[in-house]
Each structure stands twice: as structure tokens, then as C-alpha cells.
Amino acid sequence: MRRGFGEKLGLPGALGPLPLAPLAPEYGKLTEGQRAAGLRFAGEVLTDPQERAEGDAFVSVLDGVALCTPRRRRLVDEAALLARADARPAHAPVLRLLAAIRRQDPALLRRVLLYQLLPLARQGADGLGIDPAELALLAKASRALPELDDRQRTAAEALAPLWSRRRLRACAHALTVLGPDAVRADPWLGSLDARLRRRLDRCDRELAAARLAAPADPAGAEAGYLRVLAVASDDDEAVRGLIRLGAVPASADAPLTTRPVEGGRVALAWPARPGTHWRVLREGPGPDRATPVPGTGGTASTAVDADPPVGLRVRYAAFPVEDGRPTGAPLVSHPLLVAPDAEDAVLEDGPARIAVRWRRPRTASATVLTLTGPGAVTLRHTADRTEEHVFTGLEPGAYQVTLTARHPSPDGGAVDAPGILRTATVHPWPRELTALTAHAGPEEGVRFTGQGAGGSEVRLVVWPEGTAPAPGTELRADALPAPLPWARCGDPVPTVPDAAFAGLVSAVTVLGERALAGPGVRLDVPGPVGAPRAVREPGGQVRLLFDWPSGAGAVTAAWPGGDLRISRSAYVREGLRLPLGPRPARVTLRPHVPDGARAVGVRRAPVGVDVPGEAVVRYRLLTRRRGLGRRVPYAVEVSADGHDPAVPLPALVLVHRTSVRPRHAEDGTVLLRIDGAALARTPLQTLELPPVPDLSRPPYALRAFLLGDGAGAVRLEEPALTTLVVR
Numbered sequence: 085m086r087r088g089f090g091e092k093l094g095l096p097g098a099l100g101p102l103p104l105a106p107l108a109p110e111y112g113k114l115t116e117g118q119r120a121a122g123l124r125f126a127g128e129v130l131t132d133p134q135e136r137a138e139g140d141a142f143v144s145v146l147d148g149v150a151l152c153t154p155r156r157r158r159l160v161d162e163a164a165l166l167a168r169a170d171a172r173p174a175h176a177p178v179l180r181l182l183a184a185i186r187r188q189d190p191a192l193l194r195r196v197l198l199y200q201l202l203p204l205a206r207q208g209a210d211g212l213g214i215d216p217a218e219l220a221l222l223a224k225a226s227r228a229l230p231e232l233d234d235r236q237r238t239a240a241e242a243l244a245p246l247w248s249r250r251r252l253r254a255c256a257h258a259l260t261v262l263g264p265d266a267v268r269a270d271p272w273l274g275s276l277d278a279r280l281r282r283r284l285d286r287c288d289r290e291l292a293a294a295r296l297a298a299p300a301d302p303a304g305a306e307a308g309y310l311r312v313l314a315v316a317s318d319d320d321e322a323v324r325g326l327i328r329l330g331a332v333p334a335s336a337d338a339p340l341t342t343r344p345v346e347g348g349r350v351a352l353a354w355p356a357r358p359g360t361h362w363r364v365l366r367e368g369p370g371p372d373r374a375t376p377v378p379g380t381g382g383t384a385s386t387a388v389d390a391d392p393p394v395g396l397r398v399r400y401a402a403f404p405v406e407d408g409r410p411t412g413a414p415l416v417s418h419p420l421l422v423a424p425d426a427e428d429a430v431l432e433d434g435p436a437r438i439a440v441r442w443r444r445p446r447t448a449s450a451t452v453l454t455l456t457g458p459g460a461v462t463l464r465h466t467a468d469r470t471e472e473h474v475f476t477g478l479e480p481g482a483y484q485v486t487l488t489a490r491h492p493s494p495d496g497g498a499v500d501a502p503g504i505l506r507t508a509t510v511h512p513w514p515r516e517l518t519a520l521t522a523h524a525g526p527e528e529g530v531r532f533t534g535q536g537a538g539g540s541e542v543r544l545v546v547w548p549e550g551t552a553p554a555p556g557t558e559l560r561a562d563a564l565p566a567p568l569p570w571a572r573c574g575d576p577v578p579t580v581p582d583a584a585f586a587g588l589v590s591a592v593t594v595l596g597e598r599a600l601a602g603p604g605v606r607l608d609v610p611g612p613v614g615a616p617r618a619v620r621e622p623g624g625q626v627r628l629l630f631d632w633p634s635g636a637g638a639v640t641a642a643w644p645g646g647d648l649r650i651s652r653s654a655y656v657r658e659g660l661r662l663p664l665g666p667r668p669a670r671v672t673l674r675p676h677v678p679d680g681a682r683a684v685g686v687r688r689a690p691v692g693v694d695v696p697g698e699a700v701v702r703y704r705l706l707t708r709r710r711g712l713g714r715r716v717p718y719a720v721e722v723s724a725d726g727h728d729p730a731v732p733l734p735a736l737v738l739v740h741r742t743s744v745r746p747r748h749a750e751d752g753t754v755l756l757r758i759d760g761a762a763l764a765r766t767p768l769q770t771l772e773l774p775p776v777p778d779l780s781r782p783p784y785a786l787r788a789f790l791l792g793d794g795a796g797a798v799r800l801e802e803p804a805l806t807t808l809v810v811r
Contacts, residue, residue, distance in 0.1 A: 100146075102202060102225060103195045104232065104262070104270040105240035108185050109248045111196065112241065117178040124212065125204060126182060127197045129175040130160060130168070131213040144215045145197050148190070152215065160193075162186045195272070202226045230265045240266075243276065249408055252287070252316035255280055287312045291321050302329050306413050313410045320373040327367055327374065327401045330416035340402050340417040348424035348445050350392050352377075354402050354415045356385035363403045363410070368396050381405075392422040394447040395493035423501040426451055426487040431506050434558055435513035435600070440485055440506075441472045448489040449498070457483035457510075466490075478510045514540035514595035516556055517602035520573070522589070524677075528689040529578030530607065532571060532589070540593040542602075544571040552590050557601040561594050580688055584611035584635030606683035610636035610675035616693040620797060624665040626695050628673070632656075633688075636675035642690070643671045666698035666726055699727035699798040701736060701763065703788050705807055706770065716779060716810060717786065722758060723768040727798065733760035734795040738773075742784045745809065749789040753778075760792060782810040 108114070118126055127143045130151055144150045149160045158164070162183045169179035186193040204212060205222040212219070232240065239261035246254045259267060259277055267273045294308030306329055312322040332338050340354040352364065364380040364387050377400070380387045392398060401414035424445035432439045444451055444467075453473055455463040458481035465473050475485075488503040515538030523531050534542060545565040553559065570581045571589060586609070591602035614631030621627055628641065632652055640649045643664060650660055662671065672692045677685035703722045707715035720738060727733055741752030755774060762769075778784060786808050790800050802808070 101269075101271050102222075102229060103199045103272065104229065104266045105243050105273055106196045106199045107244045107272060107276070108188075108192055108196050109244045110181050110184055111244060114178065114181045114185075114196070115241075117181060121175055121178055123175075123178065124209065125197075125200050126178060127201075128213055129172070129178050129182070142213050142215050143197075144218060145194055145201065146215075146218050146221070149186075149194050149197060160186075161190075198222075202229065203232075206231070229269055230263070232262070232266065236262050236266065247276070250314075250316060251318040252280060252284055253318045253320070256284060283315055287316050287319060287322075291319070291325070294322075294325055298325065298329065305329060310410060310412070317409050323365065323374050323401075323403075324367065326403075326410070326414055327365075327399065327416055330401060330414050331399070332416070332418070334418060338418045339415040340400055342400060342417045342420045344420075344422075344424055345388070346427055347390075348392070348394065348422075348447055350389040350400075350420065350422065352387040352389065352400055352402070352417070354385050357404065359383065360404050361406065362387075363405045363408075365401050365403065365414075366392065367399045367401065368393060369398075374401070393494070394422050394424070394491050395499040397421045421499065421502075423491050423499050424448070424489060425501045425504050426489045429485075429487055429504055429506050431485060431508035433508050433510050436478050436510065437474055437476045438478060438483055438485065438508050438510060439472065439474045440487070442487055444469075444471050445489050445491070445501075447491050448501075449492050450490045452488040452490060452500070454486045454488070455483055456486075457481055480510050480512050482507065482509050511598060512595055513558075513598050514538075514593035514600050516600045517542055517573075517591045517593050520589075520591045520603045520605050522605045522607060522684045522686075523578075524684055524686050525578035526687075528687055529580040530571075530609070530684065530686045531575055531578045532573045532591075532605075534573050534591060534602070536602075537593050540595050542573040543567040543592045543594055544573055544589050545592055546587055547590055549587070552588055552604060553601040555601055555603050559592065559599040559601055561597050561599045564592055564594070564599055580686065581609055582612075584633065585609040586635055586683070607686055608635070608678060608683040609686040610634070610677065610688055612688055613639065613673040613675060613691040616671075616673055616691055618671065618693050618695040620695070620698055620799075621661070622799070624663060624698065626662050626664045626669075626671075628660045628662060628671060628693065630673060630691075630693075633675040637678060638676035640674050640676055641671055642674070643669050649676065664695055666700075668697040668728065669695045671695055696728045696731060696797070697726045699731075699733065700725055700801055701733070701790060701798055702801040703736070703738075704803040705786060707807075714782075716782075717773060719770050719772045720756065720788075721768070721770045722763065724763045725767055727764065729764065731794060731797075733763045734790040734792040734798055735759045736763060736788055736800075737791055738786060738788050740776075740778060740784060740786055742778070745785040745805070746787045746789075749791055752787075755786070760794075779810075785809045 114126060123129065130143050131141050141151060141153050144152050150157050151160055165179050165183035165186060169176040182193060185196055201214065201222055205219055206226040208223065239258035243255060243258050246258060267277050290308050290312045294305040297308065298305035306326065309322040309325045312319050340352060343351045345351045361383055362380060364377040365374040366377055366389060367374040377387055377389045397419045399419050400417040403410045403414045404412045424447065426442040426444060429442040440453060442451065451467045453465045453467065455475050458479060463475055467473055485506050485508065486503050489501040491499045493499045516536055517534045518536035520532060520534045523533065532544060543564065545567055547565060568589065570579045573591060585607060588604045588606050590604035593600050593602060611634035613633050616628065616630040619627045619629065632655065633639065638649050638651050640647060641660060641662060643662060648662065670692055672690035674690035675688055677687050679685065701724045703720055705717040706719040706721055707717045710716050722736060724733060736758045737749050737754050738756040739746040739749055739752040740755045746752040756771060773779060788800065790798055
């Protein structure tokens with residue numbers, strides 16, 4: 085049978101004092117590993133769950149940490165813990181931490197496990213893999229010990245890390261939290277408390293001596309404060325004493341400079357010392373301890389305090405440290421009021437105004453804007469939550485705007501930031517055109533009139549479709565479209581564009597480099613009729629040819645005694661023919677202006693084409709009898725009428741051909757030629773045919789033709805074909 089622990093002495097005699105603090109620096113990491121592995125007690129990693137359930141193996145902790153089986157009891161040393169860590173990777177982090185604790189002190193491992201077991205035994209926990217007799221004894225013994233609450237257990241577990249970092253003042257506070265009962269119940273805590281008091285007594289004596297020496301012997305006081313920090317690195321009085329010694333007058337340059345930067349942060353910089361590690365502290369007003377600036381502690385000679393206390397005047401100190409202990413006097417900054425200024429302030433001028441936009445610091449409760457300008461003008465505005473304001477009713481001139489962010493202070497008051505200054509100039513701006521009207525002329529063109537502008541230059545422009553700015557929009561003169569060359573506001577004479585126009589004509593008032601968008605009016609102006617010409621056809625019909633005006637759906641043709649409207653499709657399909665008769669006439673062509681409520685229709689002057697009268701040249705053969713009653717021609721009678729005297733007539737030729745009728749002027753022999761001038765001088769004349777033998781030997785045929793310029797515009801009226809053939 086296995087001999088139980090304390091069999092000769094009895095369990096109460098073998099138990100000894102029980103721990104109320106782990107006193108292991110690694111204890112914080114150990115508890116994190118336990119939670120990650122789902123363990124209630126670090127000793128659970130020493131046995132398998134199945135062994136614990138069957139009772140084949142359990143852990144003994146009262147007489148050293150041992151792993152027990154029915155046949156054997158083995159002490160757990162560092163090698164056994166590391167071997168088990170290699171065999172059980174899931175619990176390896178916890179086992180390696182236990183090995184590190186065992187390496188420091190064999191008794192420390194037992195102390196850590198007992199510290200964890202006491203509250204579990206008091207609660208009656210089971211299944212922990214502990215010798216049942218020992219667990220029962222621990223449960224009974226725990227009832228005689230002070231019961232620690234969560235705050236006391238936190239203080240107890242922090243003692244070892246604090247002691248290892250020489251934070252003796254924090255250790256003293258932790259022992260105070262634990263209370264005298266716990267210190268008396270745990271001899272190790274009592275020993276720690278005694279050592280702590282002896283060291284702090286020496287520190288207090290050094291502090292008193294340094295305070296007395298500071299006015300007359302700053303170097304001696306500095307050495308005393310450093311000796312205190314070498315023992316108690318968290319001694320606030322020593323830290324404050326060194327900061328006071330390192331402070332420089334406001335008139336001198338501080339070795340540590342501070343600069344507010346974007347986001348309410350403070351940028352710090354100090355002279356570099358290669359290889360030196362730094363610890364940066366922030367000291368505020370009052371008795372509160374100086375607090376470390378997060379993110380510092382390396383060898384860099386710059387830092388950023390990302391979250392300084394707003395509304396307080398603080399001072400920064402950079403301590404050179406080695407192994408967490410200050411090794412020299414700190415570099416100290418001038419006091420700085422933490423009150424971030426407004427950021428990204430932008431001023432824009434407009435007509436009689438200045439618009440101010442800024443970004444309010446997140447800690448500010450309001451922003452105060454003060455505007456000063458010509459003639460001692462001073463305006464003030466307080467913006468609570470907004471980040472923009474517009475000063476209106478300003479005269480042209482130079483202005484200054486001061487933006488002051490107001491922050492709540494810890495005492496319930498308000499603290500103003502230093503403020504930022506921005507300047508802007510209110511320039512003279514043109515007056516806005518309030519109305520624009522287009523008046524279509526009765527015959528042609530359009531004229532524009534407007535209201536407002538106040539003497540400013542008014543330009544009429546066309547913006548790209550869909551981009552016309554709203555009336556009153558502020559613009560730059562160099563960004564305006566080119567003025568319309570044919571449109572001027574206030575011109576009494578109607579004007580018209582050279583080509584078709586359909587769109588929005590917008591008004592813009594301009595003064596120097598600045599402009600204001602005005603109203604607009606839509607116009608619909610068809611293009612002009614191009615290249616008109618007339619061609620006469622038989623029966624008094626005249627065919628008109630022209631280039632269709634762009635933008636027009638119809639064209640109206642007018643002549644004395646009538647008019648006609650024709651659509652583009654009809655013109656393309658059928659052309660335009662007018663019944664003008666043989667007399668000269670003038671035809672005018674005007675594009676049709678569509679009727680619409682959305683646009684002002686603008687008429688375009690008609691284009692005229694003069695149609696000459698129908699010029700006709702007639703001829704007939706004069707014959708006489710010869711022989712047995714046969715009639716032969718001897719002369720030709722020619723007449724011309726209806727022609728324009730200013731337009732030359734073509735020449736008339738009479739052609740002879742045997743057997744068949746000539747088809748053109750070169751299809752036979754020319755018997756007679758009368759030039760156009762002769763035809764025009766003598767509207768009716770009779771010409772003898774030449775005495776050629778061919779005329780006396782029928783059969784033959786005679787026919788006249790018109791030759792030369794204008795032959796197509798003169799109609800040749802021929803006699804009956806039977807009179808032209810001689811048989």
C-alpha cells in the first residue's frame with residue numbers, strides 16, 4: 085500500500101503555511117495560457133483526463149509537487165515538465181511556463197499550484213486530479229485563511245511583476261489592498277512587506293534630503309532623486325523633483341520641444357543620443373502622477389502624444405533609461421496648454437461676403453470666428469456644432485478672420501485654443517442680371533433686353549447642353565464661353581446668326597475677373613435658304629431649286645398674287661413648281677418659324693430670286709407655188725417676244741437636210757443664221773432664203789435650232805411639221 089503524506093505527523097502537522105499570493109513573475113502569462121487551454125487549475129496538465137477520471141494517477145502538492153500512481157510517486161522536476169510539453173503540444177505553453185517557474189525555485193511551483201487550489205477547494209471543486217486526502221485537507225484549511233475578493237487577488241498576482249520591475253510604490257499599494265490579515269497569514273508576504281518597508285524608508289530619507297538640497301545644490305538633489313529611482317522606479321516624488329530641476333525659464337529654449345499637430349495630437353522632439361533608450365512622461369497640474377506617453381520607450385528622439393488631456397496645461401519630460409531605470413536628468417519641455425486649433429480653414433470670397441469652412445477638433449465644444457476689416461469693422465460669430473459660416477454685407481477690401489476653438493476644461497469652464505488667422509479679400513463683383521427677354525423682329529432677327537446688371541458688362545453666351553449654371557452662380561471670367569458674335573443685350577437693332585440656331589442663350593454679367601450667371605432664353609432660328617435659282621418649263625410653270633435651310637421644317641414661297649408652303653419631304657420628293665405664267669416675276673423664299681411655347685421663334689429675311697419672263701422665238705416658212713401646184717419655201721419669218729432686254733438671246737440657225745428631218749443643228753446644211761442681237765433688235769423680221777439648187781429639188785426638210793448661251797431658257801416655237809417638209 086502507498087504511504088500517504090503526513091502519515092506519521094498527521095495531516096495538520098504536515099500542512100504548514102499556505103500562500104495567499106503566487107509571487108511568480110510569469111503568473112500573468114500562466115493564467116492566460118490556462119484560459120486558452122480551458123483549464124481551471126494549472127496542475128491539470130500533469131495528468132490525462134482519463135487517468136483523473138479513473139483515479140489511476142493524481143498530483144500531490146503538499147510535500148512537493150509529485151505525480152502519484154498506485155505503485156509509484158515521482159517528483160515533478162523541470163525535465164519532466166519539458167518532456168511532457170513535447171509529448172502534449174496542446175498544453176505545451178502551460179507546461180513550459182510551469183517549467184520556467186520550477187527553474188527559478190522548486191518551492192515556487194508548489195506555491196503557485198497551492199494558490200490556485202485554495203479557492204477551488206473552498207468551493208468544493210472535484211475532478212482536478214489532486215490527491216483526494218490533500219484536497220479535503222486544503223478545503224478545511226482554506227476556511228481558516230482570509231478569503232480574498234477579486235480586487236485583492238488582482239493585487240496579490242501583481243506583486244511579483246511589480247517587484248521585478250522595481251515598482252516599489254505600486255508594491256506597497258498592492259500590499260495595502262491585500263490588507264494586514266493576509267500579510268500576517270502568509271509568511272512570504274510578511275517577508276516581502278518587511279523588505280519593502282526597509283527600502284522605502286531609505287527612499288523617503290533620500291527624498292527628504294534631495295528636497296532640502298534642491299535650491300542650493302541642484303546637482304546633489306538630482307543625484308539623490310536618481311538614487312531613489314534606482315531603488316523605486318515608480319517614485320512619483322522623485323520623478324516630479326527631476327522634472328522641476330530640468331525645467332528652463334520661459335525665455336530660454338527648452339531641450340524638449342512640443343508642437344500641436346493635426347487631430348489634437350502633440351509632436352515631441354529632443355536631441356538624439358545614439359544608443360540611449362528613452363521614457364517619455366506627461367506631467368499635468370495637481371498631485372496626479374506623471375503618466376507615460378504611449379508608444380515611447382525606444383531609442384528614437386521623437387514621439388507623438390496621440391491623446392493628451394484637453395483643457396490642461398501639461399509638461400513633457402524624456403528620461404534616459406536603462407533596464408527600466410532612469411540613468412540621468414530628464415529633458416523637459418515648456419508647459420503647453422492642450423487646446424487644439426481648428427484645422428483645414430479655408431476662406432472664399434463672393435459678392436459682399438466671405439465664406440469660412442474649417443474642421444472642428446473632436447474635443448472642441450464651439451468655434452469662435454472674429455472678422456476684422458476696413459473701417460474697423462469687427463464681426464463675431466460662435467458656431468456650436470457647424471463647421472462653416474458666411475459673413476455677409478461686406479464692403480470690398482481686405483479682411484482677417486481669426487478662428488478660435490473653444491474646449492471644455494476639467495474644472496467645468498472653457499479653454500480657448502491659441503487661434504489661427506486667415507486673410508481674404510472681398511473683390512468687387514458684377515451685379516446680377518435678373519431678367520432676360522428676347523424680342524423677335526417683325527421681319528427678321530431678334531433683340532435682347534434685360535433687367536438689373538447695374539452697369540456691369542452683359543455677355544450672351546451658349547453653354548454646352550445641360551451645363552448652364554443656375555442664375556446667381558459665381559464664375560471666373562476666364563472660364564466663360566466665348567460671347568455670341570451676333571447677340572448683344574440692349575442692342576436696338578435685331579440681329580440674326582449666319583447659320584441655324586436652336587438652344588439656350590444665357591446672360592452673364594462680368595466685372596474684371598469675376599462673373600455672375602444670369603437667366604437664359606431659348607431661341608429657334610432656322611438657317612437661310614441657299615443658292616436659289618429658277619428654271620422655266622412649258623405652260624408658264626417655273627421650277628425653283630435651292631439648298632434647304634437647316635433647322636427648318638417648311639419653306640414658304642411667295643410671289644405676286646400667291647404663296648405656297650412646302651415641307652422638306654415634299655420638296656425632296658416632288659420639287660417646287662410654281663404657276664407664274666409667262667411674265668417676269670420675283671419669288672421670295674422664307675424658312676418657316678415653328679410655333680412653340682418653349683422657345684422664341686426668330687424670323688429670317690426672305691431670299692428672293694428673279695424669274696425672267698418666258699422668252700419665245702417663233703419662225704415659219706413662207707412658200708409660193710411652182711409648177712403643177714407644188715409650194716416651195718422662199719423666205720422665213722422670225723419673231724421674238726417675252727425676253728429680258730438685258731439678257732442676250734441665243735442665235736437662230738436654219739438647217740437643210742434631204743429626205744429626213746434634221747435632229748440637231750449639225751445634222752444637215754446651215755442655210756441661214758441670225759445672231760441673238762439681231763433677234764433682239766427686230767422682234768419680227770422676214771429673211772429671204774439663199775438661192776441654192778437644193779431648194780428646187782425635193783424631197784427635203786428644213787428645221788430651225790437655237791444655239792449659244794441661254795438657249796435652254798428660250799423656248800423655240802416651231803410651225804407644223806408638214807410645213808417644214810417639201811416633197
